[in-house]
Amino acid sequence: MVAQFEVLYNSQESKARLGRLQLTHGVVETPVFMPVGTQATVKSMTPEELKRIGAEIILSNTYHLYLRPGHELVREAGGLHSFMNWDKPILTDSGGFQVFSLADLRKISQEGVTFSSHIDGSRHFFSPERSMEIQMALGADIAMAFDICSPYPYEYNEAARDLEITLDWAKRCKEYHSREDQALFGIVQGGLYEDLRKRSVEELVAIDFPGYGIGGLSVGEPKDLMYEMLEVTVPLMPEDKPRYLMGVGSPDCLVEGVLRGVDMFDCVLPTRIARNGTCWTSEGKVTVRNARYAKDFGPLDPNCDCYTCRHYSRAYIRHLFKAEEILGLRLTTIHNLAYLINLMHRVREAIKEEKLEALAKEIRGLYPN
């Protein structure tokens, strides 16, 4: 069976747990953060650079790759791993989130979604079957079920109606999916409504997936509401399956998610803010473009041993940003991903030593809401 998951240790002081997820292209220690490579590349990085900072699994986007260069082309290239020169695990999302957040002129029916490309306006149709077909062509280690994901606020009736469609789609995904070296995860939806989340989990578990995404969070709601919803959703989920909180990736949210029993995360945040010159450090946020760093010849983060922090000063990185040089955003991207991956390493150590509460306190202090 693909996506064998083993819980290695359950924390006594929280719902956090240590796990190991065996995938076709390798083993992933959980809790884990997955860098996002939307268009078959983690923006500005080579695969070797990702490995050097300890990335074990990355995410790529079905919607984007379907539109450009096209999943059939990726299949011809030997699949996404070969196309992009990454031989470790990959997860592809279902395209659902992007269809609902990026594409235009959506028309949803029980059958699927018709939409216009955000690139050229061309019309396309995604259904559960189509999403599976595309994801099987891409050939990631983990595929995600096609779902409806709406932004906050989300009316009860709307959320309930969309949930029924999503559950029907989950069944159809499971039925259509046939690639044996690829795991298919279901996605829990239901907005911020406890009874809908409960129904979602129960129905998905009845279908039986080797892992479950938690969707529809981090879509605009206050963080407290997200944490609350995790507290009611996660305990309903199977203990022996990985739980993946989709689209979450700030240092504080990662730690809060782990405390509430989440195993996997992904987010564009670290790479996106890096390209604007904002970095997470052991001293909190550093916006390296600021004039105060013009003559700061120290590293971005004095407690980091990533490539960027070993070789470059804040003054140099600031110069690169002011001069609009690509190396600047390369260096901040390396650092931010290294910071998050290192944080998850510390999180795993802290779970083992029952010290995650202390680490959470530190992170909350560095990144106050």
Next chain:
Amino acid sequence: MVAQFEVLYNSQESKARLGRLQLTHGVVETPVFMPVGTQATVKSMTPEELKRIGAEIILSNTYHLYLRPGHELVREAGGLHSFMNWDKPILTDSGGFQVFSLADLRKISQEGVTFSSHIDGSRHFFSPERSMEIQMALGADIAMAFDICSPYPYEYNEAARDLEITLDWAKRCKEYHSREDQALFGIVQGGLYEDLRKRSVEELVAIDFPGYGIGGLSVGEPKDLMYEMLEVTVPLMPEDKPRYLMGVGSPDCLVEGVLRGVDMFDCVLPTRIARNGTCWTSEGKVTVRNARYAKDFGPLDPNCDCYTCRHYSRAYIRHLFKAEEILGLRLTTIHNLAYLINLMHRVREAIKEEKLEALAKEIRGLYPN
């Protein structure tokens, strides 16, 4: 003495020669191509990537670094090597070329040049002394004398007048320059006029520099005129000093320059065309954005073993360019620089074996005028 130069071998079939240039930060085998790091970074590359493709010396721009981040800041950072994390030789130009090609509202006098920054319009003054002061602060292995460089076509009277100023400035540079770990090269000017070039060389040699740039070529004139001017200028230059043809860097011009006795070259061309998706290969020019490469799963250049060609297909690189992903131009930049540096390696081998004419024939065939 800095910039010890030794001619190791003089070709029998042409004016080409093999040399070795000892600089403060290392030894450079000539003929050599120097990648350009205008703003203290070779666009999109790390220093380690440059070393991996065999770069032995890079160039950086005095005009740009003076304006941003400022030479005093670079001095405080411990000099350009330390600031940009490059421990091999660097050459800085004098700022002359940029003042005459980029800056606005120039006013030239015997004293120096007043100009407006191309960044913010602020007023500045460069003189020979000021250029030396800035270049000494930057601390490159080789500094260049401050000169007047005008584009083609260049009237005789104008060229003669500018040459007299440039020769006066060369003397003043030599007098002002005092950094003992830094070599100062003079620059031969005189437009496309043989007698002016002759006068320029004679006067500069009388001042006595450890190396000489050939300026004012590759400024818009036809290639044949440039080659002709090299044929009359180079033989006038001292045999025991390195000859540096400034701003030249296409494969065919490099080979033609070496055949005419040039030892050093620099140019933004390989990195600039790379960012537009154009690559030099053993099969000639490849514009990787073209639709014909959409399903070409072979490497950019089947006879290249650079990082890009070992790991990525034309189809993938084309996808990255179409999707406007930074990794695309990183990969083409790596390849183009590797291609030129490898070409110069082949040039040095060919000189040794008296086979440079054959190599030149091959290159002329790949890049017809």
